[in-house]
Amino acid sequence: MNIMPAAMAAILICMCLTLARLLLGPTVFDRLLAANSFGTKTVLFLALIGFLFDRPDFLDLALVYSLINFVGVIAVLRYVTFRKGSDVKERAE
Amino acid sequence: MISGLENIASFVLLGSGIIFLLIGCIGLIRFPDFFTRLHAAGLIDTLGAGLILIGLVIESGWTLNTVKIIFILFFLFLTSPVSSHVVAKAALTSGLRPWRAEEDNGTSRSKEELP
Numbered sequence: 001m002n003i004m005p006a007a008m009a010a011i012l013i014c015m016c017l018t019l020a021r022l023l024l025g026p027t028v029f030d031r032l033l034a035a036n037s038f039g040t041k042t043v044l045f046l047a048l049i050g051f052l053f054d055r056p057d058f059l060d061l062a063l064v065y066s067l068i069n070f071v072g073v074i075a076v077l078r079y080v081t082f083r084k085g086s087d088v089k090e091r092a093e
Numbered sequence: 094m095i096s097g098l099e100n101i102a103s104f105v106l107l108g109s110g111i112i113f114l115l116i117g118c119i120g121l122i123r124f125p126d127f128f129t130r131l132h133a134a135g136l137i138d139t140l141g142a143g144l145i146l147i148g149l150v151i152e153s154g155w156t157l158n159t160v161k162i163i164f165i166l167f168f169l170f171l172t173s174p175v176s177s178h179v180v181a182k183a184a185l186t187s188g189l190r191p192w193r194a195e196e197d198n199g200t201s202r203s204k205e206e207l208p
Contacts, residue, residue, distance in 0.1 A: 014118040059161040070172035
């Protein structure tokens with residue numbers, strides 16, 4: 001009746017699907033969205049690991065990951081947006 | 094009896110969180126456009142993560158771990174709408190237009206024109 005291994009397996013399947021979207025996303029924003037979603041799933045996976053293996057230290061790691069994920073997405077988005085030739089229409093031509 | 098109730102509540106919350114996570118990932122793969130995929134990713138960020146973390150809160154009882162998980166939940170609920178909004182706004186300002194089911198008028202560009 002323990003659901004945590006099933007939850008971890010489901011999160012791993014979701015991570016594989018998100019990684020597929022990250023690899024074959026047409027625009028850079030699709031890849032960025034997939035990276036953000038992958039970070040959220042990493043946080044959930046770390047929290048579940050902390051409970052399953054009875055090591056609550058992993059919750060601190062999950063907390064740090066949830067903050068670094070946000071800062072990383074903002075930083076990459078700033079690099080992508082304020083770059084020469086970042087217009088999607090310009091690059092299509 | 095209380096412990097059994099807690100187990101059932103955490104089981105139900107974790108299970109529904111998993112279901113929402115899988116639905117969001119299938120949407121992230123199968124939706125045709127960036128903005129529709131944003132919708133699916135929002136489902137993962139709010140409902141999937143929220144239900145799984147609330148299930149873990151019920152599982153942990155009243156310890157320090159509860160406070161840590163509530164902090165994770167708080168930061169996730171604070172940062173994920175902000176990052177979704179920022180990514181959507183950057184995509185919109187860089188020229189990406191939402192996908193339409195049928196291209197009846199010439200104003201909305203088709204998906205094939207975009208990289």
